[in-house]
Amino acid sequence: MNIIVVGCGKIGRTIISSLVNENHDVLAIDENPEKIREVTNLYDVMGIVGSGTSYEKLTDAEAGKADLFIAVTNSDEINMLSCFAAKRMGAKNTVARIRDAENNGAISLEFMKNLLDISMAINPELMTANAIYNLLKLPSATKVETFSSHRFEMIELNLKEGSPLDGMTIVDLRKTSNEKFLICTVSRGDEVYVPQGNFKLKSGDKIGVIASGRNTQKILKTLGIVHKQVHDAMIMGAGKTSYYLAKMLLESHIAVKVVEINNEKCEEFCESFPSAQVICGNCMDQDLLIEEGINTTDAFVSLTGHDEENILISFYAMSQNNDKVIAKVNGEELSSIAEKLGLDSIVSPKMLIADSLVQYARALENSEGSKVETLYRLMNGRVEALEFNVLPDFEFIDVPVRDMHIRKDIIIAGIVRGTDTIIPSGADVIKAHDKVIVIAKGEKIYDLSSILNH
Amino acid sequence: MNFKMIFHTIGQVLIVLSAMLLLPLIVSLIYVEWMSVIAFSVTAVSSFAVGMLLSALSATKRSAIYAREGLIIVSLAWIVVSLVGSVPFVISGDIPSFTDAFFETVSGFTTTGATILTDVEHLTHGMLFWRSFTHWIGGMGVLVFAVAIVSRTPDRSMHILKAEMPGPIVDKLVPRAKDTAKILYIIYIGLTVLLMILLLCGGMPFFDSVVHAFGTAGTGGFGIKNNSIAGYNHYLQWVIAIFMMLFGVNFNVYYLILIKKFKTAFGSRELWIYIATIVACTALICVNMYSSFSNIADLIRASFFSVSSVMTTTGFTIADFTQWGHLSKTILIILMFVGGCAGSTAGGLKLTRVIILIKKMGNELKRIIHPRAATIVKFEGKRVDDDTLHGVSTYLAIYIVSFAIILFIISFEQSFSFEANFTAVASCFNNIGPIFDNAAGGGTFVNYSVFSKLLLSFSMLLGRLEIYPLLLTIVPYTWMKNK
Incomplete structure (x- = not known):
């Protein structure tokens, strides 16, 4: 896709780096020639020195042909204005960083978004606050990611010395508890695993557990990980x-x-x-x-x-x-x-923003098939957790998960059906309009059918 | 320092080179030249084997390379390619001495066109084709092709491209380096094919057209006749003269024309200064040489051809300009140093640098009178930033120093005149080709000593890679771990 990024500060550069990794054609605009030089030296992108609101520069950058136009300068006003200009010139989707509290009231934000025809407003500070808030709700986790508005939560835990989980296999764990949960990633030393049933946990591991949002507290308790509420x-x-x-x-x-x-x-x-x-x-x-x-x-x-x-x-x-x-x-x-x-x-606010834009770009790229709804990059970007919306034309509807020939190092970690949450076992099936959470190691997944062995 | 990545890339270059060697192999098969067939197949197979081995042994996950690795990769690749490229000449016995073969190959890849052969017509078709084909590959860049187009991991290839592409500012045409390289190659191939067709229409034999198109496109200058282009008819000489000029133009201009941005394309200051320089120099030489030609058409053709050939650093000749007047010779020598536009296949200092330098000199003079004057240099409607200005001034200094040192060492060759030595170094350093003095061997380098030939080969590489990569590779500082 053709993507234009206006503003090459901390956030801008992280976005550029992530999007280049995703194989997009990226063009960077910044008023500071120094920054443009840095960005063009580091990444395979083209740079234009100038203001993102200047018609001339936007024409040079062919903003009219851009699939995605992202404005992340320090100023909300410049971001909104350049998105507006780009949209008018024909850019397909625009994303503006809008972070002032005055602009972020629900009503005022909606108004501005509609008025300026902005596809997405991103607010790094708000996202950071959200992530921290989730963590404070589950203090024993080191990271909490949410899917389908808290229906599923993925929590990262450090197994401390003497943890009751030390030496247990994934199958053992299943037996100890009635609650449904799934350990979907384990990072040990420099290696990251997507564990199979006979995988043995060790203290010092960092594990990623996926469970229904309502049950996480209980599950932590059964896993012997006690924590007190933050007051x-x-x-x-x-x-x-x-x-x-x-x-x-x-x-x-x-x-x-x-x-x-x-x-x-x-x-x-x-x-x-x-x-x-x-x-x-x-x-x-x-x-x-x-x-x-x-x-x-x-x-x-x-x-x-x-x-x-x-x-x-x-x-x-x-x-x-x-x-x-x-x-x-x-x-x-x-x-x-x-x-x-x-x-x-x-x-890291930078990474939160970059993740959300990568997710947005992947969803745009694959507007035909089952779209990416949420994307998180875990374990230093080596594992991805994605949420897909299943369309009726998905080829394996009503086929048990065990017969789907899912590729190695990829698992289906959760299914949301209406208000129900299912941690799938081999016999479960996927139905149309389900939301499916997929964990994939070491590769980029663009749509649901690419997790299967063809 | 990421040694593995360096060797990996060199391995890939060798594999690409072995594929390129198949073309002259086919030519040799067509003309049933068995010695050349053996020479090319042996070289291609061993280059392929070594390349596979190198890239397999040095396969690594750490693919990040930085400016330092980029520079080293570029200079090593050029040296390796020249070494391997000279093997067929030695095996087939066409050029029995390895030094001579190396000189000839370096001269080919760097698009110099300087030769040690006094009788070119004696060579087999396969070898003639290979010699000119090296021009064509070297013109746009060996690594641009190997890394940007063939390789699938281009993550930091920009460092390599920057080190190999000539000119002070490397502009991308499109966001990705790989796509930029592809566009440049498409333009390059398109123009070469067009030239071939025009030459065929003028009655040039097919083999000759192909070879001369390669020589012109890379602004190289290897011919297949002892008198270069002089033996062909006037139409062919005009076509080659015009195309030499076209290949000296910044390729961005052609891209802009392709995407129909005519206003920007023809608004390029560099383009107009380039054309103006060629016209003015042609006119001056015409005036200077008026009495020596009987016919005005011949006079204009000879002057234009020589100016175009020297300024684009091609080096084809249709007239013996060593016999010309002093003014004409001086003009041509100055043009040798100026060179073509940045972003073309030409060598020399590059017109962009000269323009920026002249503007900067004007500013400095102004500052002597108004010490507090604020000055900036504008070029192509944009401000030239301070780093580029410093870069250009430093480049000029290093350029002059390198030239002086090489000239000094070459001067130990007692037997040749100052003019011969000076033009020999200027010719090699700026990737042009011929010498202005027949005493040294009829416009060839055959009579220089082995040491001088190696030094001149080195200076050709220096000139083609714009000094820095090669210079930094031979300085120990670059290789020190803790620097």
């Missing part, structure tokens, strides 16, 4: 992400304490959330953090603008026996280092 959370920094997160937490009656150095921001935050506790002070000040109860709070979320700062404070919080520590880290290298050092809950 209060401490958030570092009062940026946009903190704003969205605080809103969600307060709505579900979790107490919020925010530490922010900038006085003005503190006051703005107070104004928006009178029930939140806002502390004006330096996040790196350990005495202050102790005074404010870093060692008693249930959860600690570090959302300052600097990756390094987030990582350092998080390690400090962990050393203070904090139960749940979450850090926002954008840099891939930094997050993998932090992960190796023991920081297991890391949220």
Whole structure:
């Protein structure tokens, strides 16, 4: 597909990198020649220096022929305007980053989207806040991804030393519990597996468990992974992400304490959330953090603008026996280092956005067959979890899963039928209009029939 | 340093090369030249085997390559290709000395056209075809073909393309490097076929047309007659002169014409300056040589042909310009250094660089009078950024220094005149071909010593790859692990 990306900042570059990996023809536009040079040096893309709202530049870029036009500059207004211009010139789909809270009220966002004919609005801060919120709901997980609006959840867990699961095979596990769940990925050392029934778990593994959203709490309990509910959370920094997160937490009656150095921001935050506790002070000040109860709070979320700062404070919080520590880290290298050092809950806004755009692009590319509804890249991008909508013309409707000849390293992990959720065994079948969750290792799946051996 | 990836790519290049060797093999079979058949098949088979072995042994998952690997791949590939390409000449006995064969092959791939053969007509058809075919491959780039079009893992091929494509700024035509390379090759093949047809229409034999089309397209200059193009009729000389000029134009212009953006295509400043330079130089030579020609048509044809041939660094000749007046010779020598447009198959400094340099000089002069003046250089309606400006100035400096060093070393050849040595180096370094002095061997390099031949081969590679890749490959710094 022909894709144009306006704005080559942190987010823009991650998007470009993911889309190039997906074999799209990408053209990048940025006002800063320096950034364009970097992007064209790193990736196989064409670059144009100039503004995304200039008619001349958009003509040069042949915006009219673009299948997907993505505007992710720092300014909401530029993004909306350039999407509008591109759409008018004939671009098929437009995606704008709209992140200001004022623009993100449900009504105002809908209004703008309809008015400007924008196909999708993305808000990295909101997505980050969502991901963190999901994690706080299940504090023992290191990552939570949701499918079909929470019908299915995929949780990543670290098997700690002495875990009851140590030494058990997948089949053993099935027998111990009546709840339906499926272990669909295991990462051990540098290897990633999609386990078969006789696969033996070991402590130190990182496993991905898929289960119906209603049952996850119970399942964690039967797996012997106890966790207590989060009742209060401490958030570092009062940026946009903190704003969205605080809103969600307060709505579900979790107490919020925010530490922010900038006085003005503190006051703005107070104004928006009178029930939140806002502390004006330096996040790196350990005495202050102790005074404010870093060692008693249930959860600690570090959302300052600097990756390094987030990582350092998080390690400090962990050393203070904090139960749940979450850090926002954008840099891939930094997050993998932090992960190796023991920081297991890391949220990367860049990757969240890139994933959602990859998903969007795949769905566009395959508008004929069964479309990709949701896509997550797990285990450093080596495993993909996808959700498909099954159309009536799918060739294996009503055929038991065991007779479908699914390829190696691919499994069907879940089926949503109406309001029911099914963890499929060999005898289950897929029906039209089901939603199917597929886990695939090491390859890119574009439509449902490509998981089968032909 | 990703050595595995370097060797893997070299292996792939060898495989592609072995496929290319099949063409001259077929030619040899058609003309029933058994020695050449054996030579080509032996080379093709061994090149294929070594290539397969290399790429199999060095198969790796880590396919990331950076600028350093890109530069090394390019220079090693060119050296390897030249070494393998010279083997058939030696096996068949057409050029028994390996140094000579290597010189001839480097000259072919770098599209120089300098030769050590005093009697070309003596060569077999297979060898003649191979010599010219190397021009055609080398013109657009060996690796552009091997990496961008044949290979299926192009993730960072841009580093390789940048190192191989001539000119200060490598523009992509479309987002993907692979597609850009494909478009360039399609234009290249299209123009070559068109030239072949026009030559056939003028009554040139089929074999001659193919070979001369290759030589012209790559702006190489290997002929198959001892007097180059002089023996063909006037129509054919005009066709070749015009096509030499066309192959010296930036290929982006042809792409823009293909996608019907005529305004942008013909709005290119470089194109008009290029045409203006050719017209002006032709006119000057005409005035200078007015008395030596009896017939104005001959005068114009000879001048235009020579200007076009030298400026595009092709090196075909129809008249012996070593006998021309000093003004004419000087013009031609200056044109040797200027070269064709960036993004063409021509060599030399490239017109774009010269234009940017002249503009920059103007700015610097202005700044002497107004020390606080803010100046920028604009070219093709766009601002030339500071990095490119620095790059161009540095390139000129390295270019002059390299030229001076090579000339200095060659001057140890006591027996030849200064003019012979100077034009020999200029000719090789800028990928043109002929020498301006007959004393050295009738316009050929046959009488230079083995050492000089190797040095000149090296300078041809330097000129074709625009110095940096080769220079960086021979500097130990590049290979040090901790640098």
